[in-house]
Amino acid sequence: MAARAGIVVTGTEVLTGRVVDRNGPWLAERLREAGVDVGRTVVVGDRREDLAAALRFQLTDHDLVLTTGGLGPTADDLTAEVVAEVQGRPSAVDADLEARITAIVERLYRQRGWQVDDDVVRRGVRKQALVPEGAVTLGPVGTAPGLVVPGPGAPVVVLPGPPSELQGMWDEALASDPVRAALAGAATLLQSTVRIWGPPEARLVGVLDAHEAAVGPLEDAGLEITTCVRDGELEIVTRYAPEAAPAYDGLVAALHADFGDLLYADDGRTVDDVVADLLLARDGTIATAESCTAGLLAGRLADRPGSSSYLLGGFVTYANEAKTAEVGVPADLIASVGAVSREVAEAMASGARARLGTTVGVGITGVAGPGGGTPDKPVGLVHVAVDVDGVLTHRELRLGGDRALIRRRTVVAALHLVRQALGGA
């Protein structure tokens, strides 16, 4: 049985959604790689009682508990203090640590040219240098050190909120004695992902049912399957111990047999990965012309390090005049068929390709809403066109959801049209 860990994410800004938590998922993924199973994450605001309750809850049935955030110099940063209290360990200032943090803070303030009252800074540093009895300190990477606080029960790993600081002290946390002791029983747990473009989730249920009828319950075979529908894609994630690999291979074969070309990746790659690989394989280049998505497709293509090998550039042709000025869509074409039309999408794709001399051009035009819809061209109608070496393909989308969802789903659909036009899976 795998070791189990629980995560506590602190911060009212996370609880209320002003900040999206990236630490919980990052830790869950690192822990899984280390053979540790994460069953629950608790998000708490900056309140002492809620944080203490969350820690006690997670400590009840876990081998290890991790916290993120709340290590700053301000009064609402309570984590180290509350963890010490819950673990029953009095804290004291570590003079050596205090001196190290002071040096870091002074250098930082000098670099930025910040003027701050010395006494305020000194109090903040002293707060960050408080260490519970018997705890191991980590870092600091930024100004806040992390902690590993042993318990009577499970140890608590206390990590800072800024993702780069948290990630920078992860290896040290994992190598600390209390964590190594807690995870002594951890076994390897594999995770594999299959991605399918298009079908309803119920069809997957049918396929899984049929496969189980043939080979027996997948859970008994050691496969833990979760499925997720997102932006028109079906994602099937399976966790399993190495000895269940043959059962997993059987499942993947069954999915291939049923879904055929819709199953576009069984090796964990995303559609972004597949498009990048297809472009690199043929030494191709790509240019975009976007209206309703207004740069989101180009921005997503550039998310990948090294995308400059194939992404030459793009055009945000939001206004009709921009469609004409930037990629040469004839004004009378727009006047006759409308900006949201197959013809204009195709002219945008070909225009982007011609302007930058790329292998591939993509054109996107649609009604993202909430305004601007007509009975003929309602909110959610989007035309996507792809021009590969002068050969055009086109798809008309009818999307539901709000403005943000329509734009995001359009980007995903455009990536799939590029994939198909380049002959991918």
Add this chain to the structure above:
Amino acid sequence: MAARAGIVVTGTEVLTGRVVDRNGPWLAERLREAGVDVGRTVVVGDRREDLAAALRFQLTDHDLVLTTGGLGPTADDLTAEVVAEVQGRPSAVDADLEARITAIVERLYRQRGWQVDDDVVRRGVRKQALVPEGAVTLGPVGTAPGLVVPGPGAPVVVLPGPPSELQGMWDEALASDPVRAALAGAATLLQSTVRIWGPPEARLVGVLDAHEAAVGPLEDAGLEITTCVRDGELEIVTRYAPEAAPAYDGLVAALHADFGDLLYADDGRTVDDVVADLLLARDGTIATAESCTAGLLAGRLADRPGSSSYLLGGFVTYANEAKTAEVGVPADLIASVGAVSREVAEAMASGARARLGTTVGVGITGVAGPGGGTPDKPVGLVHVAVDVDGVLTHRELRLGGDRALIRRRTVVAALHLVRQALGGA
């Protein structure tokens, strides 16, 4: 004292970060508006024991518990069943509900042209029509109905995962008898936000300390303050009952006195809002030319409904040739000073403005990494330029963090440069 609610978000895909949860924050915000305080959100994977433990934990000290997700037709959708078990209420199929869901599903499949085994569909529908004894059903908006399941203790509101479905049944949930009874004691709680661009958090600590020295502890005055540093901005969110409004006004006055022009919004507006308002106020238009951000600024400007009033378009000039071809940056300028330079950023800003005839042009060029850095021009060096009616302003950024963070912080910095160039606060 305000009523308290706890949220349970279900889904392994959320726990592991493959999907970003938007429901927890949305519910927390709606509950706050209804005078209900949310202290904790628990995220659990699709496992029976973890979900039951999370429900029991949230039920211990809350007036109301809400769950999201896990109402689909597949086997890993467990929420309704586990809530019924925890609340001690046996479930039975509601024949009327079953007929309604069947009609919805059949229409959906017909529209999409999906072919799915009838028996699989029937079983899924029957599962979704299971209602715990004494529960109120909500919707359905999509195919999954919501539930309000009374307890012996607090009631549990069971909502579907797709945000549009959850949001579509929120008013009905709030109006249901068990929820109204649970929230009978709810009092109004206001929330106001101040945003400051640039200073370190420690400077805020000094300002808050000085203000407390003058007027007494803010907590005693009924102000609950949380601060958050994000992408170079300092966000100060204060929650308070209406009678504490004078104390809040005093705090805002103190912040204005100390931070001056750095405090760019005390009315909850974001920098996106401020830039949009400034453009609308002068009937201005804007065009972008982006290299390292590759469309993210234009995409963000277009996030706002109605942005077509001022966003004419933009250029993604990722390759050097694109900088020349799209916005006329002289190739010999790039050759002499390099693509990442003040001169090229300015030429991009002016070129974008000239091509589309806008009031404002923005140029962004930088090294987002992880590769491409040199001792002279390291990863994180970004030049941003803004051209307003032919008047150029420029800022050189030296950003830390990974590729995604550098690109995101660049977009925020560019928005602030536009704000300042347009004379905003």
